[in-house]
Amino acid sequence: VPKIKNRPKLDVTQATTERNFITPVRAMNEYLLKPTDLVDLRKFQRRSPYVDAPAITVYLRRDVEMRALQVWKTFENLQRELKKRKQLEESYRDSVLNVKKILKEYKRLNDPEAKMREEVLRSSGRVVMSAILINSTNFLFKALAWLYTGSHSLFAEAIHSLADTCNQLILYFGLRKSIQVPNDEHPYGYHNARYIASLISGVGIFCVGSGLSFYHGIHGLLHPESIESLYWAYLILGGSFLSEGGTLMIAFNAIRKGAKAAGVSFKEYVFRSSDPSVNVVLLEDAAAVLGVAIAAGFMGLTSYYDNPIYDSIGSLLVGGLLGGIASFIIYSNSGALVGRSIPPRKIEAINKCLENDVMIRAIYDVKATDLGNNFVRYKAEVDIDGIQLTRHYLDTLDLEVLLEEMKNVKTIEDVEAFLLKHGENIVDLLGAEVDRIENQLKKQHPQLRHVDLEVL
DSSP: OOOOOOOOOTTTTTOOOOTTEEEEHHHOOOOOOOOOTTTOOOOEEOSSSSOOOOOEEEEHHHHHHHHHHHHHSSHHHHHHHHHHHHHHHHHHHHHHHHHHHHHHHHHHHHHHHHHHHHHHHHIIIIHHHHHHHHHHHHHHHHHHHHHHHOOOOHHHHHHHHHHHHHHHHHHHHHHHHHHHHSSSSSSSSSSSSHHHHHHHHHHIIIIIHHHHHHHHHHHHHHOOEEEEEEEHHHHHHHHHHHHHHHHHHHHHHHHHHHHHHHHHHHHHHHHTTTSHHHHHHHHHHHHHHHHHHHHHHHHHHHHHTTTEEEEHHHHHHHHHHHHHHHHHHHHHHHHTTTTOOOHHHHHHHHHHHHTTTTTEEEEEEEEEEEEETTEEEEEEEEEEOOHHHHHHHHHHHHHHHHHHHHHOOSHHHHHHHHHHHHHHHHHHHHHHHHHHEEEHHHHHHHEEEEEEEEEO
C-alpha cells in the first residue's frame, strides 16, 4: 500500500489569476498580440458559454502576459499603444456609424426580436396613437364650448380630454422605451417601462383630471352662476361620444385579441394589466364615454330646471369616475412593477416540462416573474441526478480505454490526476446539460426570455 503524503489544502479565499483562461480575441485586444504570437502558447479546449456552439480555444492568462512582455518589453509601452489605438478608433467613429445604420436596418428586417418590436408598435402603438389624435381634438372642441357656455360639467370633460391626451403621450413614450434592446446597464431589457408610463398616467388622471373636476364642481356648488345656451355643448359632446366610442372599440378589440393569444379571459387580461398601454386607453375611453353621458345628462337637468347646481354635481361625478379609474390603473401597474408572478397554471406547465427531464430529480424555490411585453423570467433550484449524469458521461467514453487508464493508476498522484481529469469533464458536461434544459424550456415556452437554473 503506497504511503499517503501530506498535500497542501486548497485556499479558496486566496485571490489569484494564475489559472485564469483568456480567449484569443481578448488576448489580441487587451495585449495587442498577433495570431502568430499565440501559435506556440499552451491551448485548452473549453465548453462554449453559448447554446449549441462548438468548444472554444483559450490560453492561460499568465502565458499571454509573458508573451506580451516579450513583444512590448514593458507594460508601460503596451498601455501607451493601447491609448494611441483608442484615439484612432474614436477618430473613425463617424464613418463606422454609417455602417451601423446599415446593419441595424438589416437586423430590423431579419431579426425575430425586431419583428416583435414592430408588432408591438403596430398593435398597441396604433391604439395609443389613435387615442392621442382623438382626445387632443376633443379637448380643443370641449375647451371652446366651455369658454362659450361656462358649464362646469363641460369644463370637467375638457380637463378629462386634456389629461387623457397628456397621459397617452406618456404611454407612447413608455411603449417605445419598453421595446428598446437590452444593454449592459439593463441586461433584462426595458419591458417595465410600459408599467412605469401607465403608473404615471394613472397618477396624472387622479391629480389633474379628478382633482380639477372636483375643484370646479365644488366651486360651482359654492358659487353658482347662470349658464349660457348649451346647444353647441350638446353638439360637441355628441361628437365626443362617437369619437371616444370609436377608440374604445379599437382598444376593446386589441385587448380581446391579446387575451385570446395569451389563453386567458378578457377580465383576467385587464385585471392583470397584461398590456398596460392598451389597458389604460381602454379604461380612459370607457371613463370618457361614461363621462360624456354624465355631463350631457346633468347639463340637460340644468337646462330643464334652470338650476346650475345639477351641472356642478355632474362635474363632481365625472371627478369621482376619473378617481376610480385612476386608482385601478395605479393599483394594477404598481403590482406589476414590484415583481408579479405569472398565473399558477402557467408555472405548473413549465415545472412539468422541467421535472420530466431525465436529469432532474426535483425542483425547488421556483420563481416566474412577468417582465412585461409577454416575456417571463424563470428561476428554479434543481436537484441533478448524479447517476444519470455519470452514465451520460460514460456514454461519451470508450470504456475499454477507460479501464486501461484505471489499471495504470498506481500512486496517490495517479489517483489525483485521474479524478481531476474526469471530474473537470463531468463538470463541463453538467454545464452543457443545464444549457440543454434551459434551451428546451425556451423552445416549449416561447414566453421565457431568461431561464436561470441553479444546481443544488
